Amino acid sequence: MLEELVAAGVAAGSAGLVYLAAAARIVRQYERGVVLRLGRLRDEPRPPGFTMIIPAIDKLHKVNMQIVTMPVPAQEGITRDNVTVRVDAVVYFKVVDAAAAIIRVEDYRFAVSQMAQTSLRSIIGKSDLDDLLSDREKLNQGLELMIDSPAVGWGVQVDRVEIKDVSLPETMKRSMARQAEADRERRARIINADAELQASKKLSQAAGVMSDQPAALQLRLLQTVVAVAAEKNSTLVLPFPVELLRFLERAQQAAPALGERERSEPTSPPAVPTPPPSPTPPPPGSPGDQSPSESPESSDDQ
Template sequence: MLPELLAAAAATAAAGCVYLAAAARVVKQYERGVVFRLGRLAGGVREPGFTLVVPFADRLHKVNMQIVTLPVPAQEGITRDNVTVRVDAVVYFRVVDAASALVKVEDYKFAVSQMAQTSLRSIIGKSELDDLLSNREKLNEGLELMIDSPAVGWGVQVDRVEIKDVSLPDTMKRSMARQAEADRERRARIINADAELQASKKLAEAAKEMSEQPAALQLRLLQTVVAVAAEKNSTLVLPFPVELLRFLERAQEHPTGQ
């Protein structure tokens, strides 16, 4: 009798080990488990750790809950101001409801990718070129709302959408470069003209002051001579004497015939 009991206990233990091995599952920390029993959703979502399923009847599907970085292929379109551009983007999303992500959509990653491409083309058609180049934050928010609205029903939440690059035709790049160059040249001319205006006003004031003090003109001439001699480091020969300047000054103060 005892050998038969031992044999039965050993068989039961072996059967229990086989059952445990077939039923044991491990869900990782960044995953959630969804059990389908005979094709139907059974119970709630399995949390991370050790869990058991019914062998041959249950199927455990693990869903990754980490943030997924999904690149959106470059989409070509025509902006509202009739410019052909190619725009690519990147979508950051994560699964918030593992059961809905498996039941309500066949492939949630593919669905989000197609929705992102469609929304990106729609954004291109509704925007102008200047918005795509300089106002991307507003476009990112609008693109995020367009993708997130249907994704909520799939158990997916879109965290962020970023427009990465805007490619322009070569002809448009050359036109924008010429426009920027012309604008810089216009500003340079305005600055030079303003400088000339300010300089002329100062020169007029200086001439007025020198006209009141004739000796200032001679001092200014001597300063100019010193500056030129220091810069060129050479001998400077005046074509007329300083006394001639004094004579001209006296002649200007006492015109002939008065």
């Protein structure tokens, strides 16, 4: 009799242990347990820790309450300005209502993934290429709103949506590269022109100072010689003053004009006073020898 009681107690203990093992459940800190008893929802989700259910009657569904990072597959679409692009994104969401995530949607992960893909295609069709490349923050907010609106009824809250990459066709990449290169060249030319303008203004001011003070040009020449000599070159270049070149040029232009004026206006030598010639006496016996007393009247009378 005693043996039968002991055997019955052991059997009951074993059955209790089996029942306890089948009924015991552990819910982790980041999970919530949703219990369905005979297919019906039981009150509130079970909190983290040890919990018990009725085997074969209750069914416990554990729902992860952590933030889930879900990559959205790359979606190919045509933008509003008729450019074919491939865009992929990532969605960050979490379950805020464990019972709604189990009861109202079959698979909330799959539902969020499909909603993200369709919303991404819609955003591509409504946006321009420049918006996809430069104004992503606004697109992320619009995409988050489109996904979060239906997800609220599923007990899911979308925390953030980010567009990861925008793939462009090779022809479009080359066109954009040429456009960017042309824009950079334009800005470089404008900067160079602005620098030349500022330099010309400063040089004109320096020229005005040097014209007022001629010694400044000589000092500048000496500074240039010192700067060139400091580089230890075998050849020393001395700048030639521009003013001297202009002086020589004016002198060269004035020389032919002076020569032509001298040829057109001949000058007579200055008159030098000469003493009158002294009379020389004629030789004796010559017909021309006349006495000083004889006059031309007396010779005619004879």
